[in-house]
Amino acid sequence: MDMEQIAARGLVLLGCGKMGSAMLAGWLERGLPREAVYVMDPKPSDWLKGTGVHINAAAPEAPAIVLVAVKPQMMGAALPSAKSYGGGGTLFISVAAGTSIQTFEDMLGAGTPIVRAMPNTPAAVGRGITAIIGNAHAGEAQLAQAEALLQAVGQTVRLESEGQMDAVTGVSGSGPAYVFHLIETLAAAGVAQGLSEDLAMQLAKATVAGAGALAEAAEEDPAQLRVNVTSPNGTTQAALEVLMDAQAGFPPLLQRAVAAAARRSEELSRG
Numbered sequence: 352m353d354m355e356q357i358a359a360r361g362l363v364l365l366g367c368g369k370m371g372s373a374m375l376a377g378w379l380e381r382g383l384p385r386e387a388v389y390v391m392d393p394k395p396s397d398w399l400k401g402t403g404v405h406i407n408a409a410a411p412e413a414p415a416i417v418l419v420a421v422k423p424q425m426m427g428a429a430l431p432s433a434k435s436y437g438g439g440g441t442l443f444i445s446v447a448a449g450t451s452i453q454t455f456e457d458m459l460g461a462g463t464p465i466v467r468a469m470p471n472t473p474a475a476v477g478r479g480i481t482a483i484i485g486n487a488h489a490g491e492a493q494l495a496q497a498e499a500l501l502q503a504v505g506q507t508v509r510l511e512s513e514g515q516m517d518a519v520t521g522v523s524g525s526g527p528a529y530v531f532h533l534i535e536t537l538a539a540a541g542v543a544q545g546l547s548e549d550l551a552m553q554l555a556k557a558t559v560a561g562a563g564a565l566a567e568a569a570e571e572d573p574a575q576l577r578v579n580v581t582s583p584n585g586t587t588q589a590a591l592e593v594l595m596d597a598q599a600g601f602p603p604l605l606q607r608a609v610a611a612a613a614r615r616s617e618e619l620s621r622g
Contacts, residue, residue: 354499358387361411363436365429366421367392367399370446373474374420375402377503389414391429416500419445419455423619426450430458437463442493444500446470448524449619452486452513464489466497469516470504471523479505482519484512517620521612529608534559 362383364371367390379385379402388404395406417436421429426447436443437459444466445455455465466489470481481501485494498507510516534555541551566573581587594600 354381354383357415357496358384360413360415361387361389363410363414363417363433364388364390365417365419365433366425367395368420368422369472369475370470371418371420372396372398373477373479373504374418374446374500375399375404377477378500379404381503391432413440415442416496417441417443418500419443419447419450421447423447423449426454430455434459439463439488442466442489442496444468444497446481448520449616451620452484456486462488464493466493467513467516468497468501469519469524470501472527474504477504480523481505481507482510482516482523483507484510484516517613517616518609520616521609524616525612529605530559530563 362378364375367375371390371392375388375390378388385403386405388402389408389410390399390404390406391410392399392406399406412435414436417433419426419429419433433443439462442464443455443459446468448469450467452465452467455467456463459465463486465486466483467485468481468483470479473479474481481504483494483497483501485497489497494509498509501507510519534552537559538548538551538555541554542548546554566576569576571579577591581591595602597603
């Protein structure tokens, strides 16, 4: 199933908040005709109204895709309306955090192809990374279709089991917030050393964004990149001795942070 088939049969988007909007913008840029898209959202944004897609209109009887992008707490209200699409012909893709495949199968029927996806907020600028896992009825064609749609907002990876979703949440799902906090604290440390707030923030943002871009573009792994900028007995080494401390540095801190997020993800998905 490709974009032409989606264009012919239609795509239903349940929920069009930040993530739904980012995906929809990507699809339209990639040539999905706006008349093929049916968005269901109780409070459509001005941006959404300007796209020319169908909003809260009667959807086709057998759309190619139903993409669920409502907040998990809204799921109970949104899914029953989509129940008629369950049972085989329509692929369901969910980007709703913490909602298990089992929850969808219970509502839609076990014979429904379902792909669960965990994107992250850099999707808003086309730099997201989304992990996907399908149920027993989602074959290679359906996984490839989900990837094609989700790659409109960045990279995709496939998981081996749904149980890995909690760890993905801890690393890439919640991870952007860790990096934002790194930027905040790096800038604050610059201010403490005598820089103005604006200058320190500009330096911190550009440094983190630039290092991330270099890490993605470089042949070497991040450990080697770190070594490359660390002169013996130099300034970077002085800082890294603090950050790499086995008791109080980044290694134990991030282990605890990611474990806490994964644990919370597991608790939330158990309801």
